[in-house]
Amino acid sequence: MTETLQFKRHRRLRSSKAMRDLVRENQVNKDDLIYPLFVVEGEHVKNEVPSMPGVFQLSLDYLAAEMAELQALGIKAVILFGVPNEKDELGTGAFVDQGIVQKAIREIKDKAPEMLVIADTCLCEFTSHGHCGVIHHEDVANDESLELLAKTALSQAKAGADIIAPSNMMDGFVAAIRRALDEAGFKNIPIMSYAVKYASAFYGPFRDAADSAPQFGDRKTYQMDPANRLEALREAESDMEEGADFLIVKPAMSYLDIVRDVRNQFNAPIVAYNVSGEYSMVKAAAQNGWINERELVMEKLTAMKRAGADLIITYFSKDVAKWLAE
Ligand code: PBG
Numbered sequence: 001m002t003e004t005l006q007f008k009r010h011r012r013l014r015s016s017k018a019m020r021d022l023v024r025e026n027q028v029n030k031d032d033l034i035y036p037l038f039v040v041e042g043e044h045v046k047n048e049v050p051s052m053p054g055v056f057q058l059s060l061d062y063l064a065a066e067m068a069e070l071q072a073l074g075i076k077a078v079i080l081f082g083v084p085n086e087k088d089e090l091g092t093g094a095f096v097d098q099g100i101v102q103k104a105i106r107e108i109k110d111k112a113p114e115m116l117v118i119a120d121t122c123l124c125e126f127t128s129h130g131h132c133g134v135i136h137h138e139d140v141a142n143d144e145s146l147e148l149l150a151k152t153a154l155s156q157a158k159a160g161a162d163i164i165a166p167s168n169m170m171d172g173f174v175a176a177i178r179r180a181l182d183e184a185g186f187k188n189i190p191i192m193s194y195a196v197k198y199a200s201a202f203y204g205p206f207r208d209a210a211d212s213a214p215q216f217g218d219r220k221t222y223q224m225d226p227a228n229r230l231e232a233l234r235e236a237e238s239d240m241e242e243g244a245d246f247l248i249v250k251p252a253m254s255y256l257d258i259v260r261d262v263r264n265q266f267n268a269p270i271v272a273y274n275v276s277g278e279y280s281m282v283k284a285a286a287q288n289g290w291i292n293e294r295e296l297v298m299e300k301l302t303a304m305k306r307a308g309a310d311l312i313i314t315y316f317s318k319d320v321a322k323w324l325a326e
Contacts, residue, residue, distance in 0.1 A: 025306070026302055026305040026306045027302060027305065028298065028301045028302055028305055028312070028320060028324070029324070030073075030074040030075065030076075030320075030321050030324055031076065032305070032309075032310065032311050032312050033075055033076075033077070033311075033312060033314065033317040033320060033321065034077045034078065034079050034118065034271070034311060034312065034313040034314070034317070035070060035075050035077070035078050035079070035313075035314075035315075035317035035318065036055075036078070036079050036080075036081065036313060036314075036315060037058065037063075037066070037078050037079070037080055037081065037104075038055070038056070038057040038058065038081050038082075038083055038209050038210060039057070039058055039059070039060065039063070039080060039081070039082055039083065039100055039101065039103075039104040040057045040058065040059050040083040040100065041059065041083075041084065041085045041100055042059045042085075043059055043060075043061055044059065044061060044062075045057065045058065045059035045062075046058055046059070046062055049205065049208055049209040050208065051204070051205035051208050051209075051276075051280050052205050052208075052209055052276060052279060052280055052283070052315065053283050053287070054283070054315070055209060055279070055315050057083055057209065060103055060104060060107050063104060063107045063108055063111065064107070064111040064112070067108060067111055067112035067115055068112070069318070070112075070115070070317075070318070071112060071114075071115065073318055073321035073322060073325070074321055074325070075317055075318070075321055076114070076115065076116055077115070077116035077117075077118060078108070078115060078116070078117060078118065079118040079119075079120055079165060079313055080101055080104055080105065080108075080117065080118065080119055080120060080161075081101075081120050081125060081209075081210050082094070082099065082100040082101035082104065082125055082126070082210075083100065083125060083209075083210055083211055084099065084100050084125065084126055087126055087127055087128040088126075088127070088128055089127065089128055089129070089134075089135070090123075090127070090134060090148060091123035091124075091125075091126035091127040091148065091152075092126065093126040094121075094122070094123050094125070094126040094148070094152040094155075095148065095151040095152040095154075095155045096155065097155060097158070097159075099126075099155065101119060101120075101156060101159075102155055102156065102158075102159040103159075105117050105119060105156060105159040105160050105161050106159050106160055109159075109160040116162045116163065117160065117161050117162050117163070118161070118162065118163040118164075118165050118192060119153075119156035119159075119161040119163070119164055119165060120165050120167055121149060121152050121153045121156060121164050121165060121166040121167065121168070121177070122149075122152075122166070122167045122168045123145070123148060123149065123152065123168060124168070124210075124212040124214070125210045125211065125212045128215070129214065129215045129216065130212055130213050130214040130215045131214050131217075131219070132145070132167075132168035132169065132170070132219065132222065133145025133148070133149070133168055133170055133222075134148065138216065138217065139221055140170070140221065140222055142170050142171055142172070143172075145168065145170045146170055146172055146173060146176040147176070149166060149168055149170065149173055149176060149177065150176045150177050150179070150180035151180070153166065153177040153180060153181060154180050154181065154184055154186075157181055157184070157186045157189050158184075161189070162189070163189065163190050163191075163192050163246075164177060164181070164189060164190070164191050164192070165191075165192040165193070165194065165248070166191065166193060166194060167194040167197065167248075168222070169194065169197050169219075169222040169223050169224075170222065171238075172242070173193070174191055174193050174195075174238075174239045174242035174243055174244045175242040175243070177191060178191060178242060178243040190245035190246065191243065191244050191245050191246070192244075192245065192246035192248060192271060193239045193244035193246065193247060193248060194248045194250055194273075195235050195236045195239040195240075195244060195247045195248060195249075195262075196224065196232040196235050196236055196247065196248065196249045196250065196255075196258060196262060197223050197224060197248070197250045198223060198224045198225070198226045198250065198251065198255065199218065199219050199220045199223035199224060199225065199226070200223070200226065200250075200251050200275070200277070201277065202251045202253075202254070202275045202276065202277030202278055203251075203275055203276060203277060204276065204277050204280075205276035205277055205279070205280045206275065206276035206277075209276065226254075229257070229258065229261065232249070232258045232261060232262060233261060233262070233265055236262050236265065236266055237265075237266075240266055240268060244268065245268060245269075246268055246269045246270075246271055246311070247262055247266060247268050247269075247270055247271065248270075248271040248272075248273055248313070249262055249270065249271070249272055249273065249309075250272075250273035250275060251273060251274070251275040251277070251278060252272035252273055252274045252275065252278065252304050252309070252312070253274065253278045253300060253304075256272075256303060256304065256307035257307075259272050259304065259307040259308050259309050260307045260308050262308070263307070263308025263309075264308070269310045269311060270308055270309050270310050270311070271309065271310065271311040271312070271313060272304040272307070272309035272311070272312050272313070273312075273313045274300070274301065274304065274312055274313060274314040274315070274316070276315065278300075279314070279315040279316065282296060282297060282300075282316075294319070294323055297316050297319065297320065298320070298323065301314065301316070301320065
């Protein structure tokens with residue numbers, strides 16, 4: 001009976017670990033990882049974020065040790081988020097020379113000059129209302145917000161940031177920032193645009209970590225509707241035209257179709273942002289003993305690579321670097 005059956009033997013290529021290693025199509029590398037850091041004012045501050053076990057808000061005095069740890073693990077890039085002491089209507093703390101992010105950039109560049117410092121460029125952590133721009137009539141005013149965003153990017157570049165990563169989803173932010181950087185002589189600083197950023201419930205824990213929850217309303221007039229796919233391509237296209245060097249898709253896990261669409265359409269490096277809620281869900285399940293954390297994390301990050309991501313921003317970076325070294 002079996003002798004006459006015609007079928008393909010796919011299991012031939014799965015017969016041993018060595019065979020599987022030989023034919024593996026995608027893998028996560030240390031060089032793909034970008035580690036997010038939350039920096040706070042004060043001294044000796046190392047606050048674990050309650051909804052993100054293993055993630056801390058750090059004061060500047062901890063940054064040298066943090067960089068040494070990351071470099072020992074082989075992690076070469078960080079993305080910075082600032083938690084200021086004071087907030088105001090305009091988010092002034094985002095663009096002053098003595099802002100928390102500017103100070104952190106200088107400290108990292110002083111202690112670990114080879115570390116690539118990516119500055120998240122947004123106002124929501126610095127505004128009293130928690131929105132990502134200037135408020136007029138209970139909504140974020142696009143063009144006025146662009147001016148403040150360009151100022152923020154410029155002050156981050158002056159402080160020594162290697163890459164500017166605008167995340168506020170105003171229309172024209174890449175154009176405004178590119179012009180401001182070029183006019184100030186920062187022609188060689190790339191823009192990693194949060195081109196495709198959905199209005200997502202997966203950002204909940206981040207808003208605890210960065211204290212950036214909107215005080216009224218939501219972000220749905222500027223971040224994208226999770227139901228939309230073609231809109232992602234329109235967003236990515238305009239950012240490419242305006243001069244983006246990298247395209248971020250965010251969140252990652254539930255948006256791998258979008259990562260693939262953007263990968264197929266554009267030839268810039270694609271970054272998947274494995275966001276806070278995606279991290280917290282895995283941590284919570286792992287703490288309950290319901291899943292195998294290591295296998296699950298590697299599986300989902302590999303899926304991001306398979307979907308077409310070149311780089312991954314993830315709170316799991318340190319764990320992944322350790323696992324890869326074993
Ligand atoms: C700032 C910003 C947010 C995240 C990255 N940059 C929050 C938001 O848009 O509300 C979320 C990151 C995460 O959840 O890990 N605008």
